[in-house]
Amino acid sequence: MSQKPSLYTVLSPRLLDLYDISNSVVVIIDVFRATSTIATALYNGATKVIPVDSVDNCIQIGNATGGITAGERDGKVIPGLSYGNSPAEYPRSFIEGKTLVLTTTNGTKLLHMALKNGADEVVTGSFPNLSAVCDYLTSQNKNVFLGCSAWKDRFNIEDAMFAGAVIEKVKNHFTIHCDSSLMASDMYRMHKNDMFSFIRHTTHWHRLASYGLETDLEYCVSLDVANILPIFKNGALIV
C-alpha cells in the first residue's frame, strides 16, 4: 500500500512557517466571512473573486478590472468601496458574470503567505462548500494544510471547527499526526449538532452580531449551500 499523504491544521497565519508546505494543497479558511462569501459569489456565477488586503488595492484593482469593490469595517461598507462582506449581498441576479474584488485582511494575508512559502495549490473553504473542498483534497494525493485565517493572528473557534469538519470527511485518506487536527476534530464532533447555539459563544460572533449579522453568521456555518471549489489561479479565485 502506498504511503498516504499527510494532513496538518495550522491555527494561525503566525504559525504557518513552522510547516513545510511546499508542493502541498493549502486550504484558506475564514468562516466569518471571507471564504463563505467567496464560495457564495462564485457559486452564484461570479467570473472570479480577487482577494485584496487593503482598501487602496481594492479600489485600484476594481478600477482596472471593472470589478465590484467590496469590504467592511465595523459592520459597514468601507467608504470608497461599493458593497460589503456579506454572502447575502451576492445573489445570482446581481453577481453572475461579474468580478468581485474583496477586501479581507486575515484570509488574504494567509493566502499570500501560502503562495510565498511554496504551496502548490491554494483553495478556499468554509461550511458552504465543505464537500467540494473534501472531494478535491481526496483526489489530489498531496499533503494538505488546513490554514485557519484566525483573527489578527489569534486563534478562532469557527475556523478550527471547519478544519474539524474537513478532517471528519477525509481522515481515511491521510496520515494525521497533529494535535491541532486532533483538537479541531474533537471540537467539531462535540458541537456539530449544536452549531447554531455554540457559535454564539465565540468572540467573533460577539464582534459581528453586534452589527446585526446573526443571519449571515448562521449561513456561514451551513453545510454545502454554495458547494463549489474556489481555486487560486493567476491572481484570482475561480471555479
Next chain:
Amino acid sequence: MSQKPSLYTVLSPRLLDLYDISNSVVVIIDVFRATSTIATALYNGATKVIPVDSVDNCIQIGNATGGITAGERDGKVIPGLSYGNSPAEYPRSFIEGKTLVLTTTNGTKLLHMALKNGADEVVTGSFPNLSAVCDYLTSQNKNVFLGCSAWKDRFNIEDAMFAGAVIEKVKNHFTIHCDSSLMASDMYRMHKNDMFSFIRHTTHWHRLASYGLETDLEYCVSLDVANILPIFKNGALIV
C-alpha cells in the same frame, strides 16, 4: 460590583506578543514534562529550580551554584549533564535542600518572553499543582495569561488541557472572552474523565512514549500530587 480581571489562553509562544501582558500574572505551562518536574522537585524540598534554555548555560550555572544539572534529548540524559527531565528522578530523599538547574527549551523560552513583555508575576503550572495555581490566581485580582509552551511553537493538546482545567476552577473570578480559553475548556471537559487514554493520542505522547516514558506521562496529568506554587523570583523558581 468591581470589574473582574480578564483571563486569556495563549496557545504558543509565537502568539504571546498579540496580547498586552503588562502587570499580569503569566502561568507557564509545559505539562510534558518541564512544569510537572519543576512542581515535583520543589514539592519534594528543592531549594530552587533554575530553568535554562541551553546545555551550556546549564553546565555553567550548575558549576556556579553547585546545583544539579538536568536535561534530556531523545529520552536520554544530555552528555555533560547529570540527570534527566523526569519528575520521578526527584524524590525528597534526593532533591531536598538542593538546587536544580533544568534545561527546558519550550518552557524557558516562554518564561523569558513573559518577563521581557512586562508580566508582573510568572508562575509555572501543570496537573500536579493545579489547585495551588488556581488558588493563587483567584487571590491576585490581576489579569491572567495561561501560556502554553507548545512544542517548537506548535500547538499541543496537553498544555491546552491544563489551561482548560484551570479555567474550569477559576472561571467565576474572571472575565473570559477568548476562543482559545473556550476551546481549552471544552477539550478538558470532554476528556477529563478519560485523560489517561486520551493523551495516548497526542503527538507528544507518541514522541515520548517511544522512549519508555509512559509512567512519567501519566504522572504529569495526575491532579495535585505535587501541590505547591513555583513562582519566579531573582532568576529562579521557588515556593
